[in-house]
Amino acid sequence: MTFRLTRDEAEEFVFAEAEFLDDWDLEAWLDLFADDAVYNVPSTDLDKSAKAADNLFYIADDRTRLEERVTRLKKKTAHAEFPRSKTRHLVSNVRIRKIDDESATVTAAFATFRSKDGVTDTYIGSTRYKLVRPNGALKIAEKWCFLDMEGLRPQGRISILL
Amino acid sequence: MSGTNGAYVRIDEDLKTFKVSRRAFVDPAVTDAEYREIFDKCWLYLGHESELDQPNDFLTRTVARRNILFARQADGEFRAYLNTCPHRGASVCRERSGSAKSFQCMYHGWVFGNDGRLKHLPGEDSYGENFRESGGGDLTPVPKLDNCAGFWFVCFDPDGPSLDDYLGAAMPYIELLSLHSKHGMEIVGGTQEYAIRSNWKLLTENSVDGYHAESTHATYLDYLMNVSGGLIKQPLVGRAFDLGNGHAVLEYKAPWGRTIAQWIPMWGEEVKAQLEDVKAELVERLGPDKADRIAHYNRNLLIFPNLIVNDIMAITVRTYYPDAPDFMNVNAWALAPRREVDWARQYRLYNFLEFLGPGGFATPDDVEAMEKCQMGYRNLKEARWNDISKGIGKAEPSFDDEAQMRAFWTEWQSRISRADGFGLAA
Ligand code: FES
Ligand SMILES: [Fe+2]
Numbered sequence: 001m002t003f004r005l006t007r008d009e010a011e012e013f014v015f016a017e018a019e020f021l022d023d024w025d026l027e028a029w030l031d032l033f034a035d036d037a038v039y040n041v042p043s044t045d046l047d048k049s050a051k052a053a054d055n056l057f058y059i060a061d062d063r064t065r066l067e068e069r070v071t072r073l074k075k076k077t078a079h080a081e082f083p084r085s086k087t088r089h090l091v092s093n094v095r096i097r098k099i100d101d102e103s104a105t106v107t108a109a110f111a112t113f114r115s116k117d118g119v120t121d122t123y124i125g126s127t128r129y130k131l132v133r134p135n136g137a138l139k140i141a142e143k144w145c146f147l148d149m150e151g152l153r154p155q156g157r158i159s160i161l162l
Numbered sequence: 163m164s165g166t167n168g169a170y171v172r173i174d175e176d177l178k179t180f181k182v183s184r185r186a187f188v189d190p191a192v193t194d195a196e197y198r199e200i201f202d203k204c205w206l207y208l209g210h211e212s213e214l215d216q217p218n219d220f221l222t223r224t225v226a227r228r229n230i231l232f233a234r235q236a237d238g239e240f241r242a243y244l245n246t247c248p249h250r251g252a253s254v255c256r257e258r259s260g261s262a263k264s265f266q267c268m269y270h271g272w273v274f275g276n277d278g279r280l281k282h283l284p285g286e287d288s289y290g291e292n293f294r295e296s297g298g299g300d301l302t303p304v305p306k307l308d309n310c311a312g313f314w315f316v317c318f319d320p321d322g323p324s325l326d327d328y329l330g331a332a333m334p335y336i337e338l339l340s341l342h343s344k345h346g347m348e349i350v351g352g353t354q355e356y357a358i359r360s361n362w363k364l365l366t367e368n369s370v371d372g373y374h375a376e377s378t379h380a381t382y383l384d385y386l387m388n389v390s391g392g393l394i395k396q397p398l399v400g401r402a403f404d405l406g407n408g409h410a411v412l413e414y415k416a417p418w419g420r421t422i423a424q425w426i427p428m429w430g431e432e433v434k435a436q437l438e439d440v441k442a443e444l445v446e447r448l449g450p451d452k453a454d455r456i457a458h459y460n461r462n463l464l465i466f467p468n469l470i471v472n473d474i475m476a477i478t479v480r481t482y483y484p485d486a487p488d489f490m491n492v493n494a495w496a497l498a499p500r501r502e503v504d505w506a507r508q509y510r511l512y513n514f515l516e517f518l519g520p521g522g523f524a525t526p527d528d529v530e531a532m533e534k535c536q537m538g539y540r541n542l543k544e545a546r547w548n549d550i551s552k553g554i555g556k557a558e559p560s561f562d563d564e565a566q567m568r569a570f571w572t573e574w575q576s577r578i579s580r581a582d583g584f585g586l587a588a
Contacts, residue, residue: 041521042352043352043353043354043355044355045258045352045353045355046351046352050351050352052508052511052512053504053507053508053511054350054351054504054507054508054511055350055351055352055511056350056351056352056353056354056495056496056511056514056515056519057352057511057515057519057521058354058515058519058520058521059515059519059521059522060511060512060515064389065512065516068385068388068389068523069523071384071385071388072381072384072385072523075380075381075384077377077380077381077384078381078527079378079526079527079530079531080526080527080529080530081526117533117537119359150355151353151354151355151356151357152354152355152356152357152520153355153356153357153491154357154359154489155356155357156356156357156358156359156520156529156533157356157520157521157525157526157529157530158520158521158526159526159529159530
């Protein structure tokens with residue numbers, strides 16, 4: 001049996017994900033991830049094939065670290081996001097790349113704006129998802145964000161979820 | 163008021179206070195003076211030997227506003243040039259890194275060997291007979307280049323001190339970093355290149371600030387407590403040392419894991435046994451004292467003015483320069499033992515990105531703190547001074563006092579006061 005996924009469904013899924021983030025509904029966002037999910041943002045001078053086990057990434061979360069990231073962001077002591085910034089995740093160029101027995105690979109382009117304290121920063125890049133259906137509902141098994149930037153300049157940090 | 167007072171640093175020995183003028187963080191004239199009197203005169207970090215692992219390897223990097231081409235010749239010798247063509251100035255090498263015996267300028271096609279010599283001159287017969295041989299067409303080397311235990315430094319002052327004299331008492335700390343493995347050390351792939359909208363000196367202070375962890379990094383400490391076995395029962399305890407010439411170090415014990423070689427329960431019993439072997443090898447090779455320091459002590463090392471090597475839950479090598487009084491560019495690398503076993507390398511890098519990285523659970527909050535300090539300096543006209551007095555007068559300042567910052571500011575004040583117009587009261 002091959003995995004079922006239409007472009008409509010893929011688009012609706014990543015658009016909904018973006019909306020959860022911009023609404024700061026972090027629990028709903030976390031619910032989109034499978035139990036053994038990973039969320040990675042490699043450093044900008046790395047090749048797309050680089051692995052977090054032997055290369056320095058900005059973010060290399062397994063499910064545990066991802067949950068902790070969300071827990072942290074809900075605290076007032078997550079100083080970089082207190083008071084919370086305003087964000088807008090624009091997602092486009094959604095394409096289904098590959099469909100296997102158990103999963104689909106979907107790619108998209110993103111531009112995310114973060115405004116706080118009189119400054120608006122932009123994060124630009126592409127996303128690669130591995131989507132699965134552990135119990136029927138679509139879930140993220142892998143989310144990779146590849147920044148199309150030469151570093152985090154001037155953004156200085158990835159304190160939000162991309 | 164008694165004590166040594168410069169224009170920007172005020173010490174009151176009766177009140178036991180050490181104050182720094184906030185003008186030092188906002189005045190463009192100060193940034194200019196810093197380039198003239200500090201960055202153009204001090205030894206500055208260029209790169210680690212492991213980044214040019216093989217003969218003919220090269221990399222390009224910005225150091226104190228200059229473009230530097232750092233290369234190894236075919237004979238393995240390390241060289242560094244100003245990356246500008248002697249003909250009209252174009253950047254000769256436009257790649258970040260690679261391997262090359264020669265570099266061709268894209269403009270008129272002059273070709274330089276990695277020994278810096280002009281090798282090929284298109285239309286050579288239209289030049290004077292000895293144009294090439296005279297050396298006037300060669301790449302310009304940096305005035306001074308030297309290394310300490312594999313850390314390469316440049317100095318743009320031809321009359322500056324030797325690197326050994328400059329580093330002085332800080333040298334043994336750099337050497338200690340090279341001893342974690344008998345195979346040597348290496349920079350891991352992946353550079354964290356970011357910026358902070360604050361004055362660069364705030365990052366010098368922040369990188370050796372043992373006082374801020376509990377409040378700034380509350381969520382990081384929560385995280386370590388949440389993941390079971392993330393910490394051992396080792397209280398934070400240790401010392402700050404003024405190493406002279408503006409260099410300083412904190413050396414202290416801490417409850418977090420070190421893949422060389424402080425075990426935490428989260429890593430499991432199998433790793434525990436392996437870490438005991440790592441420790442035993444250190445004892446055998448270096449003796450019990452050095453082995454204990456490498457395994458169980460953390461060090462936040464500041465090499466004046468802007469090199470930080472923090473050997474904590476991972477090792478970061480970090481350097482940064484101001485673009486403006488309220489903006490700096492930061493480059494940070496992870497240093498690790500060569501041929502480190504897979505699990506150790508992995509935990510080390512996870513430790514790094516959780517705490518030291520701008521996408522982690524701590525550094526974004528440091529960035530926030532520094533940017534909020536910079537914002538606070540908008541009130542300069544009424545609120546003029548920073549306080550750096552913690553632990554003043556103690557014979558043995560603690561790691562969470564501010565003696566290390568006073569060491570930095572004392573050197574900074576003495577150098578900046580040599581700039582024209584900067585010997586005056588602020
Ligand atoms: S500028 Fe380099 S060859 Fe002319
Ligand atoms: Fe910090």
